[in-house]
Amino acid sequence: MDRKKHKTLRNFRDLFSNIFRIIKILWELMPFNTVAILTLTVVIGAIPVFAAKAMGSLIDAIVAAVKSGSTHLVWPALIFFAVLTVVPSIIRIIRSYIDRILFLRMQDHLEIMALRKRGSFDIAQHEDGKFQDFLQRAFNNGIFPIINLIDGSLQNLETSVSILAGSLAAVTIDWRIFVFVVLTSIPQFAIEIKYGGRLWGIWAENSGRQRRVYDLRRFFENRFAIIDGKIYQVGVKFLSNIKKILDAFTGEQLKAEHWKTIGEIGASALAAFGLFAGTAFIIKSAIAGTVAIGTVVFAFQTLNMVSGWTSSMLSYTARLLERNHYVTDIFAVFDTAPSLPRVKNSVHLNLTSAPTITFENVSFKYHGQEKWALKNISFELKPGEKLGLVGDNGSGKSTLAIRMLLRIHDPTEGRILVNGTDLKNLDTDEWLSYLGVLPQDYVTYNFTVAESIAVGRIDEPVQMPVVEKSAEQSTADSFIKNLEKGYDHQIGVEFGENAIEPSKGERQKLAIAKALYRKPHILVLDEPTASIDSSSAALIFKEIENMPNDRSAILISHNFATIKRATKIFVMKDGEIIEKGTHDELIAKNGVYTKAYNEQKNEYN
Helix, strand or coil: CHHHHHHHHHHHHHHHHHHHHHHHHHHHHCHHHHHHHHHHHHHHHHHHHHHHHHHHHHHHHHHHHHHHCCCCCHHHHHHHHHHHHHHHHHHHHHHHHHHHHHHHHHHHHHHHHHHHHHHHCCHHHHCCHHHHHHHHHHCCCCCHHHHHHHHHHHHHHHHHHHHHHHHHHHHHHHHHHHHHHHHCCHHHHHHHHHHHHHHHHHHHHCHHHHHHHHHHHHHHHCHHHHHHHHHHCCHHHHHHHHHHHHHHHHHHHHHHHHHHHHHHHHHHHHHHHHHHHHHHHHHHHHHCCCCCHHHHHHHHHHHHHHHHHHHHHHHHHHHHHHHHHHHHHHHHHHHCCCCCCCCCCCECCCCCCCCCEEEEEEEECCCCCCCCCEEEEEEEECCCCEEEEEECCCCCHHHHHHHHCCCCCCCCEEEEEECCEEHHHECHHHHHHCEEEECCCCCCCCCEHHHHHHHHHCCCCCCHHHHHHHHHHCCCHHHHCCCCCHHHCEECHHHCCCCECCCHHHHHHHHHHHHHHCCCCEEEEECCCCCCCHHHHHHHHHHHHCCCCCCEEEEECCCHHHHCCCCEEEEEECCEEEEEECHHHHHHHCCHHHHHHHHHHHHHC
16 A cells, blocks of 8 residues: 555656646746746636626625616626636636647647657667557657646646636635635545556556557558468458557556446545535535625635646646556656767767777676677778678577677677777767668668658769769669659559659669768678669679779678678678688688588579
8 A cells, every 4th residue: 555655646746747848848948938838727716716706796796786776887797707707718818828839839849748758768778668558658659748737737726726816716705615625626536546547557567568559550561561461362361460559559458447437436426415414514505694695606616626627737737647657668768878888078089091090808798688699799990901701590690790780789798899999989980971871670761762761871972974874883873764753753562653662773773872882991791682683783782892992891692793792701600700711711621611612502403
């Protein structure tokens, strides 16, 4: 029980902290509008009580006029009542307009904040299942929980002001009635808190299952996944899996909603009893003649409003506490730093040519794995050298060339030096700017052909001569020149009437062109010609072989006809370099490389 109380208190603390943080964001975004909407909210909250008082005064003025036969006291009271009746509607319209402006600006601002934060995380974090559950739970409803929280907070501010004004008025009549009405409204608040937290818990505990549903949904939403799904006839099975997960998830929510509804009915009945008892007491006072008719009307309205406002405020607060769980998760994501440590004073290399890269006794083990992905790797890649990596799948080639060199992970043991400086101490963004990388799971873009290639240096204006040169080097120009609009042709059939859908091989050529357009000091290609015809592959590797001496390259390939052109070749197995040398030197050793080369050579004979 103490633990539950602790969680509730912590959620209250987080609620006020999050509201303050949101208001700070609003203030930085639109200070005038923020002040305006807070001020108008306070005014709207106070007016109903004054309007109720004005009505009571009007009734008393009418009673007095009837007795005296003079109406001169009625008109001021009537005008005051009319003004307090009309003004709130006008203020609400103005507030609604300002609120809409804030909502739209805030929505765009938060969306960019969320995307920027997602993009700032290290690749290793995105590959972590627990971290993905964390992101899934936080952004399951996008950034709308924050919007909902600020809307609910404004509503609560208005209601709180109304209660304060109503309370001050009610205690002047009889403070005991006011306290009794308020106390009978509290159980509804307790019900909302209890089951609101339980519903959030259901969402939090099922983040992994939700991700599984979203993953299965892509077979019914993504064009390529739909095609694959139809070919392998997975639709019925996947639908069954989705339904099973959703049924279990929904069942847990409905059970919580069932008991919440029962509790709310009882709490509402108690609140109604409190209002009935308070009203009965006032009627008794009116019959006894101890209060005026206008005061009775004012008391009726005030008690009724205070009761309703109290129930609403407590209900709003409970819902805010429920929504706050999601907002706390979102802000937790915003406050999460990349997993790889960054040094305060990072080193800037200011390279103008390829550096010397040194691996010193590098070993690496993936998190949670017992097996070493790399074991005691030591070598030096000098400027202008072309390093070829061969070996079976899982031998450690991509881990060495992609994950270590790009600093997706840090070595578990040993270190990587760039011109004598530890890779950990380099400015990460600057280091990546020197690299042109084509991983196995490459990405192409549904822009125009030229834009898709120029993404390689997206922070610069498109340089068409470089675009064309890169396309020529990757042999992508062989299909681009046949397009109706050439480099201005749209890629992606869903983005234009005459748009094209390149083949996988054509997309790979565009991806290579993108890496070449970058004019990298170090080019890293992982199976760069897996989807490309042999003649085009030969031309691409010839271009790489003829790269200037101030640029280095690392090539991963199972194609020995192309890899043999590398300056030096490493044969990898189980995370170790078991053979190294030039093609001729490795053939002369008559070892693993020679056997694999001859097997592939015989396949083509």
